[in-house]
Amino acid sequence: MKLLHENWKKYLDELKDFDFSTFELKEELNQNIWDGEELREEIAEKLMEITNDFWENLDLKDVEIVDIIVTGSIANYNWTDMSDIDLHILVNFKDVDENTELVDGYFRYLRANWNKVHNIEIKGHEVEMYVQEADEPHASTGVYSLSNGEWVKKPTYKEITIDENTIAQKAQALMDLIDGVEKEYEAGLYEEAHEETMRLGEKIRNFRKSGLETGGEYSPENLAFKVLRRNGYLGKLSSLKTDSYDKTMSLNGHEKQAQIKLTLK
Numbered sequence: 001m002k003l004l005h006e007n008w009k010k011y012l013d014e015l016k017d018f019d020f021s022t023f024e025l026k027e028e029l030n031q032n033i034w035d036g037e038e039l040r041e042e043i044a045e046k047l048m049e050i051t052n053d054f055w056e057n058l059d060l061k062d063v064e065i066v067d068i069i070v071t072g073s074i075a076n077y078n079w080t081d082m083s084d085i086d087l088h089i090l091v092n093f094k095d096v097d098e099n100t101e102l103v104d105g106y107f108r109y110l111r112a113n114w115n116k117v118h119n120i121e122i123k124g125h126e127v128e129m130y131v132q133e134a135d136e137p138h139a140s141t142g143v144y145s146l147s148n149g150e151w152v153k154k155p156t157y158k159e160i161t162i163d164e165n166t167i168a169q170k171a172q173a174l175m176d177l178i179d180g181v182e183k184e185y186e187a188g189l190y191e192e193a194h195e196e197t198m199r200l201g202e203k204i205r206n207f208r209k210s211g212l213e214t215g216g217e218y219s220p221e222n223l224a225f226k227v228l229r230r231n232g233y234l235g236k237l238s239s240l241k242t243d244s245y246d247k248t249m250s251l252n253g254h255e256k257q258a259q260i261k262l263t264l265k
Helices: 006-011 041-056 100-117 164-186 190-218 220-230 233-249 251-264
Strands: 065-071 085-091 125-133 143-145 150-153
Touching (some): 041 085, 164 190, 164 220, 220 233
Parallel strands (some): 085 125
Antiparallel strands (some): 065 143, 143 150
16 A cells, blocks of 8 residues: 655555555444344354353352443444454452452453463454453443343444554554564563563553543554554564563573673673
8 A cells, every 4th residue: 555654654664565444434244243233143142152151260150240242343334354253241340359450450361361272263253352340431332232132332334534644653653662672572681671561561551542532443542553453563562571571580581681781781
């Protein structure tokens, strides 16, 4: 595709082949998943089975599930062949523990581990499991209750404008930061790299959250996040986080890092 803006020409090498047309709306929901605007029965049953298996393994029998929802682009008109099926279990975190921040971290860890271990696909779409605070506002314009078999928030088709230039700028800025962490890791600065992956992960989460709250699903921030997910940069950051931690905790890793620091002095 054409370069998005002449001033960004030297920065867009990694984005020049990105197909921004994938963010455009379709005329109907994905009919492999939906029958018109209703979730296909066999898919609803399979998603419920997956959810029950996930939840039963957590040993949280005293915690009530408020709802189970399908959301994200697969429940909207901006779906693509790359869309995940975002499956969210809604619970009141206080029912687990009064320290809701700790509960949030616990569920995020479980979610990341489950999604890393499992590769379940339905009609070619990977299932991504989440546990969400029940009172958290729904940023998505498409939310379907699997528990009740009805829309909580029904998506509507409306024309949108994709600001490719702004999306590319924001995505490139984050890609540069991730590339910087990779250079630290390759230089043997494992502790610094790990700390930066933690900081960047939080930055990207807040970046996307801010975009969803102010501009919704089609905000430049949310679409820039999707660019990073599709071009592998979020995966790269995740790998760097794990690898730098492992190196930091390894004796050889400490020795190499110490030698480099002495050399730099």
